[in-house]
Amino acid sequence: MSRAVRRAAAGLAAAGAALALTAPPASAHTSLTATDPAANATIAPPAQIVLTYADPVQLPQVVLTDAEGGRHEAGKAQAVDNKVTEAVKGTLPNGVYTVGWRVVSPDGHPISGTYKFTVTGSTGAAGTGGPASAPAAKAADGGSGGSGGWLWIGLIAAVVVVAGGGFAWYRRTSGASAQK
Numbered sequence: 001m002s003r004a005v006r007r008a009a010a011g012l013a014a015a016g017a018a019l020a021l022t023a024p025p026a027s028a029h030t031s032l033t034a035t036d037p038a039a040n041a042t043i044a045p046p047a048q049i050v051l052t053y054a055d056p057v058q059l060p061q062v063v064l065t066d067a068e069g070g071r072h073e074a075g076k077a078q079a080v081d082n083k084v085t086e087a088v089k090g091t092l093p094n095g096v097y098t099v100g101w102r103v104v105s106p107d108g109h110p111i112s113g114t115y116k117f118t119v120t121g122s123t124g125a126a127g128t129g130g131p132a133s134a135p136a137a138k139a140a141d142g143g144s145g146g147s148g149g150w151l152w153i154g155l156i157a158a159v160v161v162v163a164g165g166g167f168a169w170y171r172r173t174s175g176a177s178a179q180k
């Protein structure tokens with residue numbers, strides 16, 4: 001009887017050990033292993049944000065906000081293997097910026113986080129780092145034809161003017177109605 005119990009216990013232990021050996025590694029979320037710019041770094045204006053994870057990731061989202069909530073990322077984030085890259089719009093003026101990110105782990109779980117860095121020594125004065133400066137820089141690189149570049153600048157300037165006017169109008173009207 002006691003031998004049978006011992007045998008059963010030994011069998012259970014062996015089964016448990018086999019299960020532990022054959023079970024897939026506990027599928028954990030991936031994790032952020034490195035960032036460029038580094039968290040809490042004080043640096044010259046970066047051209048892009050590069051986030052490195054422990055595993056390949058999908059569906060990346062990155063937002064870059066200044067202290068006033070203004071957005072400075074350009075286009076969509078790109079994920080290649082375990083690296084996510086997000087371009088920065090124009091030259092960041094001096095100040096503190098927050099990077100907010102979200103990716104989907106290999107196990108299908110989304111993870112997200114934020115960190116801050118500080119820009120110093122920037123030649124981009126506050127208010128001039130807007131949408132028009134990025135295409136202007138590209139046109140100066142000679143990447144697109146001269147007239148094409150100017151067409152884009154004009155188009156974007158028009159969009160900015162229209163959007164700015166609309167926003168001002170919205171603020172006026174909503175402010176007026178809120179006061180009454």
Ligand SMILES: [Cu+2]
Binds near residue numbers: 105107
């Ligand atoms: Cu997970």
